[in-house]
Amino acid sequence: MTAEESTPLLSLRNVRKSFGPIEVLHGIDLDIKAGEVVALLGENGAGKSTVSNIISGTILPSSGEMKWQGAVFAPASPREAIDAGVGMIHQELLLLPHLSIAENLFVGRYPKKAGVVDRKTMEQRAHAGLQRLGLDISPRRLVQGLSTANQQLIEIAKALTLNARLLILDEPTAALGGDETIKLFEQIERLKQDGVGIIYISHRLEEIKQIADRIVVMRDGSKVQEFENADVPVRTIVEAMVGRSLERMFPPIPSPQDRTVLEVRDLSSGLGSFTGINFDVARGEILGIAGLVGAGRTELARAIVGVDPVSKGQVLLDGKDISPRKPRDAIRNGIVLVPEDRKQQGLVLPHSIAENFAYANMNQVARKGWVTRKRARAFADGGILKFGVKGQSHQNADELSGGNQQKVVIAKWLARNPRVVVLDEPTRGIDVGARSSIYDIIVGLAREGVSVIVISSDLEEVLGVSNRVMVMAQGKLSGILNRGEANDVSVMELATM
Incomplete structure (x- = not known):
């Protein structure tokens, strides 16, 4: 293995974050290698979003160090992270409803020709991006009125057009059905083969077992456990997330009345x-x-x-x-x-x-x-x-x-x-x-x-x-x-x- 192959795509060492006097991240260490999917799991408030926002340049860490392909990495804004090759797909949809799908995919970086937006090129590239996810919608259509599932797929297509080396996917399948999820997983496999590293955040633990190479569990702002592969019982993962043994997930269901x-x-x-x-x-x-x-x-x-x-x-x-x-x-x-x-x-x-x-x-x-x-x-x-x-x-x-x-x-x-x-x-x-x-x-x-x-x-x-x-x-x-x-x-x- 060459030094380049052994060097993680992204490394975090002792990364901490405080808001005022309250420390919400406590010394996080994390490595992401090229061509692997690392599932980042934890309950809401565990610190997953804070870690993701630091990596993507949305917020700055209070202390600690990050390295990108072996060099110091300290993005001061999402644009700096994107320029370095880091793309993030947020759980909350960030599309502009009054713009077309194509305009949303390339907002802030429209292809230009002779100083003006090259709509033909933009729509051709948008169409190709949508087709990769099996989305048969005209790139000229406005985002307004599209289903939540289709908007989520457009967010994913938007990140894919960045040609990022690292993608952070925050609950990417929350609004997707079975067919859309399968198409997304197929795309993730292609990205892995291309050497793209992926941080995958999801509460759907069964899909984690399908898609992840490693699992990192966070709780209360700390990294509490790491599994070297995804062949782990769901109950074991859940118990690591919540810090206690779970006897049940669903309560007993009462019988309905005749009326x-x-x-x-x-x-x-x-x-x-x-x-x-x-x-x-x-x-x-x-x-x-x-x-x-x-x-x-x-x-x-x-x-x-x-x-x-x-x-x-x-x-x-x-x-x-x-x-x-x-x-x-x-x-x-x-x-x-x-x-x-x-x-x-x-x-x-x-x-x-x-x-x-x-x-x-x-x-x-x-x-x-x-x-x-x-x-x-x-x-x-x-x-x-x-x-x-x-x-x-x-x-x-x-x-x-x-x-x-x-x-x-x-x-x-x-x-x-x-x-x-x-x-x-x-x-x-x-x-x-x-x-x-x-x-x-x-x-x-x-x-x-x-x-x-x-x-x-x-x-x-x-x-x-x-x-x-x-x-x-x-x-x-x-x-x-x-x-x-x-x-x-x-x-x-x-x-x-």
């Missing part, structure tokens, strides 16, 4: 995303909805609560047609939606937890049309305590971890004592500890007699929390399975019909 609460009859989307959907949910039942990305699951949820229009069909509550024309109709009838994108649709991030609670519960918080800060905070404090939110009512929502943000979204709607709760991707992008808490909340609702619908791209999750699993494929209902007959194979057979 039907929600019925959906021959419902078809006014936007053409699904057609002829029929199902019902009993009191205290958890109905899981599975399917590949593009199957129409999210669009169905949005139609049930009046966000998206329907062309025909009915939504019945206790046998009465209450088909919502707008979200307010559903909310008044006791049907609430926890949306798939908590940051864009579930919270007003720059506002406090108390304000976010108040927006969903004005009838309980406002007196004679007035909302006082004291009353709003007292109301939010109840939800914070009940659902174990790690935060205070005066804190802004954007100061919380992903898991705690999700708890706030759920808690503010449950404060209305709804009869039906629809949760779309309830644990997307949150750590295993917060996931367990949310599963407890879901099962607790069922025990209280609430009808719950859980939509998830995580098949293990759907199987783990559901009394029955409804499977959608290409906008149609392809089958409903009882808990005893639902498994990976039976669900995927229906999902690919």
Whole structure:
């Protein structure tokens, strides 16, 4: 082995970071070699994002040393890191909705000809980048209106156009279905063969075993364990992440009552995303909805609560047609939606937890049309305590971890004592500890007699929390399975019909 081959692409030695008097990273050592995938794992708040932001030049370390291909590496900005060959794909989508896909892929570095943007070249290169990921969309199309999954793939394509030597992928499959994930993994294998090093951050531990060469586990700002290969039981990884032994992931599921609460009859989307959907949910039942990305699951949820229009069909509550024309109709009838994108649709991030609670519960918080800060905070404090939110009512929502943000979204709607709760991707992008808490909340609702619908791209999750699993494929209902007959194979057979 030559000296060049033995030298890590990137090395971190005793890297520390403090915000004020609080040290959040404690002496991190990390090596990334060319052509390998290193999974960086840990609960939210473990320090993964801080390490990634230091490597990508977003923040500066307080002390320690980094080396890039053997030379001192100290990027003072993301541009310096990109110029060196480091690209980062953030979990939070950073696309500009009013620009085209091609413009987003090359923003800040548009190809030019005779001093002006060479749109033909830009769109040809964008098309090639999209095709590498199997994305059949015109590069001239605006990003606005694209699905979350497609936006995530565009973020990935954007990083790939940088021809980076090191890629940091932060939850790259959080919004992707099975087919998109397979295409991404194929691309990662090609990048490995080209000598690209990859730091892969994900809470989907089963996919880590498929894609990673090594696993590094962080907890509370420290590197606590490193596995030299990915052939490690998931339970062992989880126990390293949380620092304790896990006896279970999913709580016991209660049996539903005989009484039907929600019925959906021959419902078809006014936007053409699904057609002829029929199902019902009993009191205290958890109905899981599975399917590949593009199957129409999210669009169905949005139609049930009046966000998206329907062309025909009915939504019945206790046998009465209450088909919502707008979200307010559903909310008044006791049907609430926890949306798939908590940051864009579930919270007003720059506002406090108390304000976010108040927006969903004005009838309980406002007196004679007035909302006082004291009353709003007292109301939010109840939800914070009940659902174990790690935060205070005066804190802004954007100061919380992903898991705690999700708890706030759920808690503010449950404060209305709804009869039906629809949760779309309830644990997307949150750590295993917060996931367990949310599963407890879901099962607790069922025990209280609430009808719950859980939509998830995580098949293990759907199987783990559901009394029955409804499977959608290409906008149609392809089958409903009882808990005893639902498994990976039976669900995927229906999902690919």
